[in-house]
Amino acid sequence: MKTLTILLLYLGIPAGEPSSFYTGKELKTSLATNVRWVSIGSELGDQLRDLQTQTNVAILRDRRLDPHRRINVETEFVPRVQVLKQISATIPGAALCITEDCACIGPSDAIYRLPILLSSNAEQLHGLRTKIDTTALRRLTVKVDASWEQLAEPRQILLDHAQTAGVVITNPDAIPHDVWAQQRLPQMSFAHLTTLILNQFDLTFEIATDRAELTIVQIDSEDAIEHRYPVGSTFKATVVNAWQQQAPNLEIRWTGSNATVTTTLRQHILLNAALHAAWNSGSNSDATLMTQEGSIRTRNFQLKAERATIGQLIVFFRTEKIRIEVRDEDSAEVTAILLEPVQLDTRAGKQAGEKLFPLIFGKHFKTVDVRDDRVVLSQE
Incomplete structure (x- = not known):
């Protein structure tokens, strides 16, 4: 669990220089900032670009959402993440999730499985540490520029980034042809970027056990995956009740207010959807931003306060x-x-x-x- 070390001398701490895009804690801070948002009849793509500019947070729109769809969103002063939620709520079957690197909006199934796939693929890499040589592992985990130009093809996007990282994709033709709008993203590992792109085609990848090589495969909704959910004590009772209604025999291991569940990816999608429903129905407007170290009750702090x-x-x-x-x-x-x-x-x-x-x-x-x-x- 991460620790926030606080050093306070009189009036505070100098802030660091902002990065091109906020990630991690800065991302969550930006999305928690209150704004009033009024946009009537604007296209989805334009609204997301405006929010991206204001927040310094990359917003990834799933390829299956029409950027020219006109939507109406009008709010009082609310956290920016609530604006994103309201934008997604205007699109039938759409949802929102926040990762460490960006905000993602798209079809609900794809969005609710994305955090599980990101975590699962990270675990896949972690499990290879003792099997794969250091150079190969570094190629898969080193952060790369994750942006692409207007009218880029997703297949070529991954091939270009794979070449930069020194990774081999054995079957790039598994990625269907498509043409995408320009997108800027923060630097991230090649494995992370690949997950974000392939998820939009219901695809994922398997990594070779002895070299920096991956093979694209179809997402198997029946795969059993272990995943940890940062439920939060405020929502624990509500979430347990919702999960038990969906899966009465579900086994949940609790560590404080965090729940670890091993079940199929199909079931995880439903569990994550129920969790987001509980967060959205609560009074905490920042619940979407909660992470495993995000609960103030369980997060570790070290205080050094002088005068x-x-x-x-x-x-x-x-x-x-x-x-x-x-x-x-x-x-x-x-x-x-x-x-x-x-x-x-x-x-x-x-x-x-x-x-x-x-x-x-x-x-x-x-x-x-x-x-x-x-x-x-x-x-x-």
């Missing part, structure tokens, strides 16, 4: 998109608390959020409620 006040620490957490709600924040009593110095042994090691936040704020606020998506502080 910082409670207010400065809260501001810093908020800039890191760790949601801190302070009840009656404008009251005189709370204003005085925000000026108090942090009272914490900074020599403490890594601790889960559910333990650390009460240690930080418990001496100052009567109630410290640590949830998956936020920390609520109050004097009640």
Whole structure:
């Protein structure tokens, strides 16, 4: 599990220079930013390009969605991810998922299986570490420029990127002919890019056990795959109920609020759809962005705070998109608390959020409620 190490000296931390496209944590932060969106009668492709420009997040439209489809979306101030959800909701049978590298919109089955395929193919590579030589493994995992030009053919896109990475595709003709619009994506591994492209044709790949070579194969919906779902404690009961209705004999291994399930890819699609339905029905507008290390309760933190006040620490957490709600924040009593110095042994090691936040704020606020998506502080 990743650890957020926080170093706070007075007023905060200098931000790094932005990359061409945000990925990982920066991606989730950008999509969590509130905007008001009004677009009436605009084409799908234009709306996605506008969002991509505003967010600095790559948005991949599945080839099966018509970019010229005219859609109407009008929102109040909501997280950008909600705008994407509403755009996908205007298209029958479409869905949205967020990966570490981009946002993807397309037919629901393809979208809900994509995270499972990305994870499964990553595990396939991980399992080859002791079988394949270092050079071959590096060719499959090294990050490459994942963009392509207008009117590019997906077969040629993969062949060009394979040549750059030093990877051999044994059967490129398995990729049907198509012509795609220009697309810019962040750098990613060749294996990751290949998954994103092949999924749009209901294809995936198998890697040779002794060299940097892959063979394109049809996706088998009956393949048994182990996958870990970052459910979150807020949604656990709802998700368990939905999953049990779909598959009464489903075996689930829980680690905190994360569920590990081994079942067919076909069943995983249904489970992931149910999970997204639970997230979307909840009050947490950022639930789509939750990752295995995304729950504040279970995520590890290491705090090094010197000469910082409670207010400065809260501001810093908020800039890191760790949601801190302070009840009656404008009251005189709370204003005085925000000026108090942090009272914490900074020599403490890594601790889960559910333990650390009460240690930080418990001496100052009567109630410290640590949830998956936020920390609520109050004097009640």
